[in-house]
Amino acid sequence: MSDSARMERADAEWIELVLKGDTASFEPLVVKYSPRVFAMARRYARRDSEVEDIVQEVWSKTFQKLSSFRGDAPFEHWLMRLAVRTCYDFLRSHQRNRETSFTELSAPETEWLDRYVAEPESASEEASAARQLVERVLEMLSPAARMVITLLEIEDRSVKEIAELTGWSVPLVKVRAFRARAEMKKCLQRITKDKYL
Amino acid sequence: MNLRDLQNKLIVAARKQAPEARVPYAFEKRIMARLAKTPRFDEWGQWVRSLWYGAAVCASIALLMSIWSVAPETEQEMATNFSQGIEQTILAAGESENLW
Numbered sequence: 001m002s003d004s005a006r007m008e009r010a011d012a013e014w015i016e017l018v019l020k021g022d023t024a025s026f027e028p029l030v031v032k033y034s035p036r037v038f039a040m041a042r043r044y045a046r047r048d049s050e051v052e053d054i055v056q057e058v059w060s061k062t063f064q065k066l067s068s069f070r071g072d073a074p075f076e077h078w079l080m081r082l083a084v085r086t087c088y089d090f091l092r093s094h095q096r097n098r099e100t101s102f103t104e105l106s107a108p109e110t111e112w113l114d115r116y117v118a119e120p121e122s123a124s125e126e127a128s129a130a131r132q133l134v135e136r137v138l139e140m141l142s143p144a145a146r147m148v149i150t151l152l153e154i155e156d157r158s159v160k161e162i163a164e165l166t167g168w169s170v171p172l173v174k175v176r177a178f179r180a181r182a183e184m185k186k187c188l189q190r191i192t193k194d195k196y197l
Numbered sequence: 198m199n200l201r202d203l204q205n206k207l208i209v210a211a212r213k214q215a216p217e218a219r220v221p222y223a224f225e226k227r228i229m230a231r232l233a234k235t236p237r238f239d240e241w242g243q244w245v246r247s248l249w250y251g252a253a254v255c256a257s258i259a260l261l262m263s264i265w266s267v268a269p270e271t272e273q274e275m276a277t278n279f280s281q282g283i284e285q286t287i288l289a290a291g292e293s294e295n296l297w
Contacts, residue, residue: 023232030225035218042216052221059228060235065242116206117198123206130210137207154211181204188200188207 011075018066026066030059033076037083043150044087046135054090058083077164084147084165091143105191109133113192133191140187145180152177 017025041054112129151162
């Protein structure tokens, strides 16, 4: 038996015990999958308190909906679908805050952009200013656009995978991806227009 | 400035920045304590599911009743049409005899 099959079997056994009323059997699942859920939540929320809220919400939903887990796909896939949808709900509920939070670029961000304009190759993607800048742009995007850009461009997932994770149809993912790229371009235009355009 | 290139460069920057998978200390204990306070399963979900089942049963009963109520009428109509047809044929024959 392969390791993954053995793990799946172990998951199924824990789930069965939880469904029979042994709540303590839920803890091994939390311990096993929390790192993945935290990594996903950190893509969408910056503050530690927000990240923890998202992950708590994911586990709470998982526990409450566990009876609807049919076991025809691995538990991890089912959990990640719940996690993605919880992250999307989080983005939607914080949309208003993001729309008003655009501030001036920091000195390192401006420096990085100056370097990029002067000589694009010299501006490293690994610089912390580049990371801050991309974080700023992602925060300016609408929830759907941020979700699509993150899953499609940053995590390099396929359209079909995104459709399964989000519950959107394949054509809807394609349309949202097209709009998200345009939206991102508009945000970059907004950030750079005063100085560079 | 080429915005498309800048966009691609920023996406590459984001790809290189893998999010941390660190879990806060004793996080699972907190989750378990929280779950102990929350209701076990989704009661609303169960209610909604039960209502849907109820609605499906009601709809199928309504459908069966409507079929049942329409079907005898159709038979009656067919019988009426048939008896009328015979009557008309006989009367028509009688009328034609009277004519001659």
